[in-house]
Amino acid sequence: MSGTILIVDGLATNRIVLKVKLSAAYFSVEQASTAADAVAAILRDKPQAVLMSGDLPDRDACELIRGIHALPGCDRLPVLVLSADRTPQVRIDLLRAGADDVMSKPCCDKTLLARLRSMARHAPVEADLDLTHDTAEALGFAEAQAGFAARGLIAALHSGAARDQALCRRLAQATSHRFETLRTGRTDLLTGLQVPPDVLLTFLPPGAGEPELVHLAELCSAPQTRQSRVLALIDPEDDALAAKVLDLGVHDIAAHDADPGEITLRLEKLLHAKQADDTQKARLRTGLHAAVTDPLTGLYNRRYALSQMARLIDSARSSGQTFAVMVADLDHFKAVNDTYGHAAGDQVLTRVAHALRDALRPGDSLSRIGGEEFLVLMPQSGIADARAMAKHLCQTVRDTAITLPGVQTPVTLTISIGAMVADPARQGATFEPEAMVAEADHALYAAKSGGRDMVTISHLSAA
Template sequence: MSGKILIVDAVATNRIVLKVKLAAAYYEVAEATSGAEARALAAQTRPDLVLAGADLPDAQGADLVHALRADPALAATPLVLMQAHADRPSRRAALRAGADDVLEKPFEEQLLLARLRCLLRRHHGDDDLHLHAGTVQPHGFAEAPPPFAAPGRVAVVAPDARAARGLRAQLAETGRNHFDALGAGEMIRAVSGGAAPDLFILAVPPADSESALRMLAELRARPQTRRRPVVAVLDEPDQALAARLLDMGADDAALGPTDPEELAVRLDAQLRQKQRNDRLRDRIQDRLRAAMTDPLTGLYNRRHALPFLDRLATTSAQEGRPFAVMVADLDHFKQVNDTHGHAAGDAVLCRVAQLLQANLRGDDLLARIGGEEFLIALPDTPRQRARQTAARLCRIVRQAPIEVAGARIPVTISIGVALDAGRAGNGASPDVHGLLNRADRALYGAKAGGRNTVTFATRSAA
């Protein structure tokens, strides 16, 4: 099945016709005859979308939307209303209340199915974002979009720049957003040269719809704009063209003649959706960084370091470039904790991490891989440069006693070094774990040799 859709309509004939059409498109269908029944059934079935008549025995239009949105099971579920007659004020009220769209009868099956596909695509994408952001709730109880959208940068684009300027003039008086007008060529230059607008309005003239479709394809193909909402505005009520636009990636389609007030409501809904998704993506990035970062020192951790070494070893073998791996360990660190306390020990670790990081190249890797143990990887580094770098790191740490709560704590480190010659074309797979083990054994040698020193692994391909 493509998804579960709840049909809400008091007229049995309407429900039957819709059920036949949706079942033919492989949707699972449930039916309700009133708003109250819809809320009860939603709690049982967790629909992916609600398709409701705007004239029910217990609720109409915006009142129905408010009643459904008040139910946690439907707070973020796509909701489409079907009006029996064209009524702009009712349409605007339903959209303001939270309806995703209002279709006026008679509507073509092609447009209905395209609109459902568009909304379900967004709905399932939202579920994925919640899951990866760690905020997912039981299906059907996802976080609802915030009630207000912050002002955004909106680009009105059209094949003809004059048409874009005309639509911008109509919209400029309706909302808090900043509007720009761009023709096709200007749009390409704008999105290529800097930060993309928050939202695009695509004006689709009937005489040049193919150019508008190409502009939509361009917006969806470019990395700067593929996640930006696109609202298509048609000059005429061309349902077949609207369906095509939705299936090509438009997030919404407003059929002509243009109603600036209604369009402003649709823009606010799309901006709310984008701003919520941006917050979720930021949360995902924060979680990824946290998973790869040591919370005390801010350095990378083992989870990041080992895949980095794998990639470095593979690239070095392909290009025939040597690289060095170092394992550095603080000397007598237990004494620091026992004498000065664990808070002082944490401060020492952080300061040593800062000293090491400040004395490595931008392409080098520094990670904390144990309590007082650090991993350093130096790309494109032969033996002599590795020796100089390791000696410099030992000297810098030794010459910088760390002050904690009035006490000057002398700190030294020992370093074990292993080298990989990075011979190209030898057919051997890089042995990262073997290289680490060699660096670790070299570290033990540095500890046994009196600490505050550097030891190279005895077996090296260098």
């Protein structure tokens, strides 16, 4: 079930207590008593996060975490460990194995619930989009994540206390990433950084009150840092502050006196997650662009053109202005492929497409809707505008001489255009994108039949 928290603990009493607490906080809960049951439940229920004991009856906790992240689609499934062992090295081992956090038993209920809310709020991009496996593979989301992140930028914000400065020096030496130190309270805070930081490390003083929390909230929402991951160092005894900080949008917290190795590891994990999400967002943008773009010419494709026409129709109905739809088709293009080959034909088609695009007015659009067929949309245009532009496009194609490798004489072509002009104010007029393209295409057929290299306006166009 989507949104479920899976509790993994060998003791039934522990599972029952945790289920009561989480259910009261409106979490959906599933339970597993062994590592084997946990793996089966993850594959079956696809939980939002795993809350597991650091002491399991049938498997080492670190091994289970690595096993969970090795499952298909679970490489970034959040895992929160409740451990009775407070040894710094144990915490570091669990974090290095892939745990998102390690909380000591017994833990504060408010902090635990805030941590689970934080995990849900900061779900990885692909989990947040709820992509199917096939879609994820098509967009590149299913690719395995590799190691830790490439070199990034960590910015540490502190008040200048000697203890904080000493820790920053140790962290800067321990990480391979750029590490910048900034003083809080400066009016030009962060302006000296050329790029937004991947991770913000902020030091909250003991007894931090409203001013510090307001500043922290501003950092989590400011344009320069709202995409940054935030790690807050807080007083280890202040459970109320821990819950408040997590609910403000901070991604992770650690104690001021935590082992520097643990803090370094948390910074590395946050930076890796940030860069992984950035990569996924870039892949998504690339996939969305590919979905509406013709790969050969770089023009929009038919899918985009029809949706754009629907928006143009709605806009025209609101404004009452006419608009033009033109379908253009290259004349005798098959002869180019037959004579010079399909690779040369692709070059010719691309060159003509770019010439047509450059000849249009600002605000007009050009899409490739077939092999050598193009769709032109002209907002706020009447018959005279459409006719003038169509003739201009015909002349543009005639004047475009295309040089091909190994061919002595440049290739020239002509184009035929059919157009229709829609008037939303005309009584009884109904406009559908496909029907309008069909009407312009019918006019194109007339242009082809009339001798090619000419323009025909549909008789159904606005007067």
